[in-house]
Amino acid sequence: MKFRILLANCLFALLVWAAFWVLVTLITVGLGLTGRLTQSAWEVAAQLPRWYALFFGVSLIHEYLPLYVAHGRTRRQFGVEGALTLILFAPFLAALLVISYQLESVLYGLAGWPHVLERAHMFTEPTQVPLVFTEYLIEALAWSTAGAFMGAAFYRFRGGGLLSIPVGVLLIAFAHSAMGVEPWGPFLLAWLRVLSQVVFDLPDSPLMPLLGTVGVLVVGLLLTWAIIRDMPLRNQAS
Amino acid sequence: MRIEVEDLVLRYGDVTALDGITLTLEEGKIYGLLGRNGSGKTSLLSVLAAFRKPTAGRVRIDGQPVFENGRVTSRISLIRDVGETVNIGTGEEALSYAEALRPNWDGEYARSLAELFKIDLKKSVKNMSKGQRSAMGIIVGLASRAPLTMFDEAYLGLDAPARQVFYDQVLADYLAHPRTIIMSTHLIDEVSGLFEEVVIIHKGRVLAHEEKDELLAKGTSVTGPAAAVDAFTAGMTVLGSRSLGPTKSVTVYGELDDARRRKAAESGLELGPVDLQDLFIHLTAEDGAAR
Numbered sequence: 063m064k065f066r067i068l069l070a071n072c073l074f075a076l077l078v079w080a081a082f083w084v085l086v087t088l089i090t091v092g093l094g095l096t097g098r099l100t101q102s103a104w105e106v107a108a109q110l111p112r113w114y115a116l117f118f119g120v121s122l123i124h125e126y127l128p129l130y131v132a133h134g135r136t137r138r139q140f141g142v143e144g145a146l147t148l149i150l151f152a153p154f155l156a157a158l159l160v161i162s163y164q165l166e167s168v169l170y171g172l173a174g175w176p177h178v179l180e181r182a183h184m185f186t187e188p189t190q191v192p193l194v195f196t197e198y199l200i201e202a203l204a205w206s207t208a209g210a211f212m213g214a215a216f217y218r219f220r221g222g223g224l225l226s227i228p229v230g231v232l233l234i235a236f237a238h239s240a241m242g243v244e245p246w247g248p249f250l251l252a253w254l255r256v257l258s259q260v261v262f263d264l265p266d267s268p269l270m271p272l273l274g275t276v277g278v279l280v281v282g283l284l285l286t287w288a289i290i291r292d293m294p295l296r297n298q299a300s
Numbered sequence: 301m302r303i304e305v306e307d308l309v310l311r312y313g314d315v316t317a318l319d320g321i322t323l324t325l326e327e328g329k330i331y332g333l334l335g336r337n338g339s340g341k342t343s344l345l346s347v348l349a350a351f352r353k354p355t356a357g358r359v360r361i362d363g364q365p366v367f368e369n370g371r372v373t374s375r376i377s378l379i380r381d382v383g384e385t386v387n388i389g390t391g392e393e394a395l396s397y398a399e400a401l402r403p404n405w406d407g408e409y410a411r412s413l414a415e416l417f418k419i420d421l422k423k424s425v426k427n428m429s430k431g432q433r434s435a436m437g438i439i440v441g442l443a444s445r446a447p448l449t450m451f452d453e454a455y456l457g458l459d460a461p462a463r464q465v466f467y468d469q470v471l472a473d474y475l476a477h478p479r480t481i482i483m484s485t486h487l488i489d490e491v492s493g494l495f496e497e498v499v500i501i502h503k504g505r506v507l508a509h510e511e512k513d514e515l516l517a518k519g520t521s522v523t524g525p526a527a528a529v530d531a532f533t534a535g536m537t538v539l540g541s542r543s544l545g546p547t548k549s550v551t552v553y554g555e556l557d558d559a560r561r562r563k564a565a566e567s568g569l570e571l572g573p574v575d576l577q578d579l580f581i582h583l584t585a586e587d588g589a590a591r
Contacts, residue, residue, distance in 0.1 A: 066400045128384035133401035134374040294352040297342055
């Protein structure tokens with residue numbers, strides 16, 4: 063069956079999202095009832111799905127590549143299916159976030175809470191579906207591509223994979239700079255303020271998000287391929 | 301599948317795991333791959349399955365190169381202790397990936413094996429016991445029906461009855477669906493009954509590759525009075541010796557012709573067979589290996 067990995071991960075992501083949605087909604091209602099809700103809760107919560115995308119990219123190489131090679135697929139065959147899986151999984155994640163914002167919009171409307179955004183985005187209202195979808199699509203593509211690259215580096219070089227982290231950071235920062243959206247968010251910046259300096263000054267053009275995303279995707283996948291094209295499977299369990 | 305290996309070298313940094321191996325294995329047999337820890341068994345199997353690219357040398361399977369050759373690798377299955385074929389979700393999920401990726405997959409057989417090994421397929425493979433994970437690997441390896449099936453210490457953690465089920469199933473499925481099977485093992489006594497040919501590798505080189513019976517015929521234990529044993533074995537390849545009081549037992553390597561056997565009888569010496577494990581121990585002992 064083609065795209066077995068994609069289907070399995072879409073199903074799993076759907077289950078995780080359902081649980082996460084319940085959690086975020088409960089927190090939202092709690093804050094709303096106590097009068098402390100001042101912005102879109104999903105604007106904050108959406109920082110976690112990008113990490114999910116990152117670890118999806120990592121697992122693609124760390125878990126699925128050995129499985130596929132051990133079942134007789136070549137690295138090239140896996141590379142093609144893996145890249146397509148990564149590209150198709152991103153819109154699925156983006157769609158889940160669109161749905162999250164839409165459901166949140168209904169909830170805020172019913173409760174009369176202010177549905178406002180506090181950070182810069184490609185969209186100015188959470189209900190601007192095409193722009194919400196585009197921003198999270200770019201984000202998911204960049205983070206999962208960076209994850210695949212770093213996953214490949216850690217699988218092949220073990221501790222040497224640490225050297226791939228700055229490259230992964232640059233891939234993510236470039237994609238976010240291209241769409242003019244802060245990549246790291248308050249969660250991570252509270253710990254690693256140095257990351258706020260990793261921003262590219264790119265021309266302000268409507269084409270920039272598209273070019274930036276394609277660039278990150280192509281460079282990230284080529285770097286990943288350079289690592290996995292003749293990568294040995296480990297002799298010992300990790 | 302026919303395997304041809306020529307001057308195969310595999311290095312991990314400064315360590316040479318395979319040091320110029322040349323070997324031909326004809327198709328349709330069960331091979332035993334024996335060697336001490338670190339001898340290069342896993343490395344050899346990893347190269348045959350295209351898990352690794354060799355440093356130098358040539359590997360051909362059915363006349364074709366194997367690394368990154370999907371037409372060949374899709375017909376090869378290597379099951380290792382690492383568990384890369386099964387460490388994904390539940391047992392059901394692991395089998396569904398095998399079904400999706402293995403052209404000759406027999407799902408019904410896989411489920412019957414799961415029952416034999418008493419595996420709960422709804423359980424996460426990573427949460428299974430070591431023996432259960434090994435059984436999952438064996439299930440995938442057998443039910444894949446790959447024309448070249450290799451098991452590298454695939455039984456680790458299995459108890460004795462489960463190991464017997466494994467050996468019985470290997471033989472039964474091989475008879476029903478003949479293919480080339482290579483089994484790497486340290487439990488030589490347990491598995492040797494299955495082997496048609498034996499390959500012994502030592503320090504990355506082929507030490508012996510023969511039909512099992514021919515190999516066994518080359519090992520003989522000579523037992524009797526110490527002086528008579530020493531006189532009889534002078535000039536022969538002695539793999540090992542043990543003494544108990546005036547009695548000495550020596551293991552020699554090499555075929556004994558009729559004249560030699562008569563001479564042994566006249567000297568009051570007892571000649572006996574050596575089992576594969578003893579022969580392996582003697583051959584791969586440091587002095588034996590250097591014979």
